Amino acid sequence: MYDKMQAFLKEEIAGIREAGLYKNERIIVTPQGAEIRVNSGAEVLNFCANNYLGLSNNPKLIAAAKEALDTHGYGLSSVRFICGTQDLHKKLEASIAEFFGTEDTILYAAAFDANGGVFEPLMGENDAIISDALNHASIIDGVRLSKAHRYRYANADMADLEEQLKLAQAQRFRLIVTDGVFSMDGNVAPMDKIYELAQKYDAMVMVDECHSAGVVGETGRGVTELFNLRGKIEIITGTLGKAFGGAIGGFTTGKKEIIELLRQRSRPYLFSNSIPPVVAAAGIKMFDMMAETNELQDRLHENTTYFVEKMLQAGFDIKPTRSAICAVMLYDAKLSQDVAARLLDEGIYVIGFYYPVVPKGQARIRVQISAAHKREHLDKCIAAFTKVGKEMGVLKG
Ligand SMILES: *Cc1c(COP(=O)(O)O)cnc(C)c1O
Numbered sequence: 001m002y003d004k005m006q007a008f009l010k011e012e013i014a015g016i017r018e019a020g021l022y023k024n025e026r027i028i029v030t031p032q033g034a035e036i037r038v039n040s041g042a043e044v045l046n047f048c049a050n051n052y053l054g055l056s057n058n059p060k061l062i063a064a065a066k067e068a069l070d071t072h073g074y075g076l077s078s079v080r081f082i083c084g085t086q087d088l089h090k091k092l093e094a095s096i097a098e099f100f101g102t103e104d105t106i107l108y109a110a111a112f113d114a115n116g117g118v119f120e121p122l123m124g125e126n127d128a129i130i131s132d133a134l135n136h137a138s139i140i141d142g143v144r145l146s147k148a149h150r151y152r153y154a155n156a157d158m159a160d161l162e163e164q165l166k167l168a169q170a171q172r173f174r175l176i177v178t179d180g181v182f183s184m185d186g187n188v189a190p191m192d193k194i195y196e197l198a199q200k201y202d203a204m205v206m207v208d209e210c211h212s213a214g215v216v217g218e219t220g221r222g223v224t225e226l227f228n229l230r231g232k233i234e235i236i237t238g239t240l241g242k243a244f245g246g247a248i249g250g251f252t253t254g255k256k257e258i259i260e261l262l263r264q265r266s267r268p269y270l271f272s273n274s275i276p277p278v279v280a281a282a283g284i285k286m287f288d289m290m291a292e293t294n295e296l297q298d299r300l301h302e303n304t305t306y307f308v309e310k311m312l313q314a315g316f317d318i319k320p321t322r323s324a325i326c327a328v329m330l331y332d333a334k335l336s337q338d339v340a341a342r343l344l345d346e347g348i349y350v351i352g353f354y355y356p357v358v359p360k361g362q363a364r365i366r367v368q369i370s371a372a373h374k375r376e377h378l379d380k381c382i383a384a385f386t387k388v389g390k391e392m393g394v395l396k397g
Contacts (some may be wrong), residue, residue, distance in 0.1 A: 026038050026039075026349075027039040031056065032051055032057060032246060033054070033056060033057050033372055034370060034373050034377050036349070038349075042344075043347065044344065044347050044348065044349040045347060045377050045380060045381060046349050047348060047349060047368055047369070047381055048349055048350050048351045048366065048368055049246070049370065050211070050241070050368065051243075051246055051368075051370050051372060052242060052243035052300055052324045052368070052369070052370055052371065053214050053215075053220075053243045053244075053296040053297070053370070053371045054296065054370050054371040055244065055246065056245065058286075061282040061285055062282075064281045064282045064284070064285035065278040065279070065281060065282040066278075067281065068088065068278045068280070068281030069277075071277075072086055072088060072277035072278075072281065073277060074276065074277075074278075076274040076276070076277070077273075078273070079271065079272065079273060080263075081263070086274075086280070088277050088281050089107060089274060089275070091280075091284050092105075092280045092284050092287075093105040093106065093251070095283070095287035096238075096251050096253050096283075096287065097253055098287070098291075099221065099287055100209075100213075100221065100222065100230070100236055100238075100253050101230040102231070102253040102254050102255075103255055103256040103259070104253070104255075104260070105251050105253040106251065106252050106253075106262050106263055106269060107251050107269075107274075107275055108252070108268055108272075109248065109250065109268070109273065110239065110241065110249065110250045111138065111208070111237055111238060111239035111251075112250065114237040114238075114239075114250040114251055114268075115139045115208060115250075116138055116142045116268050117266035117268035117269055118142055118237065118252055118262065119142045119145060119146035119175075120146045121261055121262060121264075121265035121266050121267075122175070122258065122261065122262075123146045123147075123148035123173065123175055124146075124147055124148060125149075126172040126173075127148040127149065127171050127172050127173040127175070128148055128149045128151060128168035128171035128173070128174045129148045129149070129151070129174075129175050130151040130152075130161065130168055130175070130176045130177070130203065131143055131150065131151070131153075131176075132152075132155055132156065132179065132189070133152050133153065133154050134156075134179065134182050135177060135179050136183070136210065138208075139208060143177070148171075149168065151165075151167060151168050155182065156182075156189055156190055158190060158194070158197065161197055162201070165197060165201035174202065174204065175203065175204045175205070175206055175234075175235075176194055176197070176203050176206070177205075177206040177207075177208075178194060178205075178207055178208070179208045179210070180207045180208060180209045180210070180211065180213070180223040181210075181223070181322075181323040182211075183210075183211050183366075184327065184353060184357065184358050184366065185319050185325070185327055186319060186321035186322070186323045187319070187321065187322065187323075188212070188216060188223060188226065191205075191207065191224070191226070191227040191229055191233075192227045192229070204234040204235070205234060205235070206233070206237070206254075207222075207235075207237075208236075208237045208238070209222040209224075209236055209238040210238055210239045210242055211242065211323060212226075212323060213238045213239075213242075213243060213244065214242070214243030214244055215243055215297075215300065215323055215324050216322065216323055218294075218297070219290075220290065220294070220297040220300075222236070222238075224236070226322070234254050234255050234258065235252060235255070236252070236253045236254055237250065237251065237252050238250065238251055238253070239251075240283050244287075245282055245283065245286050247282065248275065248279060249279050252266075296371040297371075299371040300324055300369065300371040303371065303373050303378060304321070304323075304324050304326070306378060307326060307369055307378050307381070308321065310378075310382045311326065311382060311385065314382065314385065314386045314389065315389070315395035315396040316329075316385065316389060316394075317329040319364075324368060324369045324370070325366060325367075325368055326366070326367040326369065327364045327367075328364055328367060329362070330363050331361055331364075332361075333352075333354035333355060333363045335363065336353065336354050336363035337352045337354070338392065339352060339365060339388055339389075339392060340352040342388045342391070342392070343384055347384065348381050348384045351365065352364070353366055367381070
């Protein structure tokens with residue numbers, strides 16, 4: 001059989017290459033950070049990691065992880081409900097709930113699993129899930145696993161959401177679900193209006209804070225802080241793999257009965273291993289640090305404001321952002337690849353995105369700002385963009 005399958009796979013792969021969609025992976029030989037080295041030996045400034053708070057290589061987190069290796073071992077060899085729960089896991093869950101101002105938290109191996117395991121146990125065939133069209137793949141997959149009626153509204157389009165909510169009045173329970181920050185544009189979901197509509201049409205709200213937690217809001221508490229909705233949103237999902245240290249791990253946090261039922265019924269929780277103690281311990285340390293000081297958030301916000309301002313002054317077309325994601329619009333797919341390649345020559349590591357990751361004719365370079373970026377890193381990035389932008393004729397004015 002496999003020879004037939006093999007021929008088929010080779011053809012599929014060739015098709016991906018021909019379409020110019022083949023993903024090559026660059027190999028980093030240093031820890032993740034603002035300055036990295038790749039296996040060719042090149043030293044570059046990294047502007048494409050989700051390392052928003054610069055914690056991926058933080059000495060305090062590394063020390064906490066090392067200590068946990070000695071006190072709690074390497075792995076749990078069990079799911080949580082059999083014998084995979086340590087004091088560290090419970091403490092981390094409590095830290096997450098405190099950070100978000102929620103009642104309880106359940107950990108998963110990744111946010112992909114949190115989103116994959118949240119809908120099916122809660123929303124049945126008599127219920128409705130109303131989902132933003134640009135929600136993350138893991139939400140889309142998770143919704144597919146549930147028997148609930150599905151409604152979709154155009155990205156952040158409140159008139160459309162209202163239409164869908166009207167249609168969904170036919171069902172018993174309604175859940176509106178949205179990303180907090182949409183990763184390709186950097187725009188924030190209009191949570192204030194979403195919440196209002198939820199009140200008006202008797203719905204619950206779920207927000208995925210993967211790109212917003214640690215980043216958005218004065219103290220990085222995410223979109224519920226930005227829109228003054230702490231404690232009011234029923235379900236929040238998030239990751240430990242982005243701003244919060246960047247290792248691995250996901251969570252769902254919110255109303256306690258929801259979390260309690262997820263512990264009983266959520267399949268990625270019941271049938272997948274516990275996160276390693278080192279990850280739990282570093283996570284606890286990270287939330288302790290967040291409670292002590294707002295230094296990293298302040299620096300991130302300062303860096304983002306500075307970068308966007310300078311890039312606009314230089315004549316770049318930047319999507320309005322309220323996160324640490326800056327979409328530098330180039331529109332043409334090939335141009336986005338050429339500009340990214342030229343920037344790499346200049347020592348700036350960024351990625352160009354084009355269809356089907358973004359709509360046709362909306363190609364861009366996504367720059368991700370970090371608290372780890374020093375002023376000189378930002379200046380070097382802006383100078384490189386400006387040089388390449390002039391060369392390629394993409395600057396306005
Ligand atoms: C990154 C991301 C995820 C997946 O997070 P992992 O913990 O890496 O699985 C889920 N949702 C959104 C919106 C994300 O950006």
